[in-house]
Structure formats: C-alpha cells, structure tokens
Amino acid sequence: MKKILFFLIAAVAIIACGNAGTETEKKPTSKARTASATPPKADGKKIYKQYCITCHGLYGDMGASGAANLTESKLTVEERIQVITNGRKTMAAFKSLLNEEKIEAVAKYTMELTKNDEEEE
Numbered sequence: 001m002k003k004i005l006f007f008l009i010a011a012v013a014i015i016a017c018g019n020a021g022t023e024t025e026k027k028p029t030s031k032a033r034t035a036s037a038t039p040p041k042a043d044g045k046k047i048y049k050q051y052c053i054t055c056h057g058l059y060g061d062m063g064a065s066g067a068a069n070l071t072e073s074k075l076t077v078e079e080r081i082q083v084i085t086n087g088r089k090t091m092a093a094f095k096s097l098l099n100e101e102k103i104e105a106v107a108k109y110t111m112e113l114t115k116n117d118e119e120e121e
C-alpha cells in the first residue's frame with residue numbers, strides 16, 4: 001500500500017516538475033545566441049534522423065524499401081557521398097535537398113553506424 005502511495009506522489013511530483021521546468025526554462029541568453037549565431041557545421045546525425053531513418057532506420061539496419069544495411073556497408077565516405085548525392089535504385093538523390101556540406105556530414109555519420117562491425121577489414 002505504502003509503495004503505491006509513494007509511487008503516486010513521485011509521479012505527480014515528476015509531472016509537476018516537468019511542467020514547471022518547461023515554463024521557466026526560457027533562458028534568454030541561449031535564445032539570443034541561436035538567433036544571432038551563424039549556423040554551425042552541418043550536423044550529420046540530425047540530417048540522418050530527418051531524411052534517412054524512414055528507410056535505413058535509426059541504426060542503419062532497418063532496410064525498409066530494400067534500403068542497404070548501413071551497419072554492414074563496405075563503401076568509403078566518398079562512395080557514400082556519391083550514393084547520397086545521386087541516389088541509387090529506390091534511394092532518392094539528395095542533391096536537391098542537401099548541400100555538399102550536409103551530404104558530407106551525413107555520409108560521415110553513416111560511417112559511425114558501420115563501426116560496430118569493422119574488424120574484418
């Protein structure tokens with residue numbers, strides 16, 4: 001019985017804190033900074049999550065629409081840039097959506113996805 005009560009109180013406290021947190025978390029400094037700063041280097045991970053997980057999945061191994069398993073890909077960064085830029089079979093070309101810098105960033109990010117299984121080379 002006591003356990004349940006404690007859990008309830010804890011849950012309410014967490015919810016309450018969560019709401020309060022989002023309300024008061026308006027840090028004027030960070031907001032000003034994002035508005036004025038020029039965009040930093042392209043974030044490959046962010047781009048990947050935005051454009052690639054629909055087919056490749058969060059970890060690169062989902063294989064939807066016959067997508068290549070990026071965790072097992074043997075391609076070099078340059079070759080990946082080629083595939084991402086110009087597309088291949090069902091994979092769309094991204095050159096109209098992403099600039100060179102972004103394509104390079106996301107290609108590098110896919111290299112990270114491959115790391116788990118790289119010993120054999």
Ligand code: HEC
Pocket residue numbers: 047048051052053054055056064065066067068069070072073074075080083084088089090091092094106107110
């Ligand atoms: C519409 C689904 C789809 C989306 C979205 C997609 N891909 Fe693909 N991708 C594929 C398919 C299908 C292949 C395999 C092409 C083939 O068999 O020639 C592939 C192949 C690749 C390859 C080659 C891997 C290898 O070893 O041959 C890379 C690298 C790649 N995708 C990266 C990306 C990146 C990065 C993005 C996001 C910018 C992305 N893909 C978005 C479907 C997709």
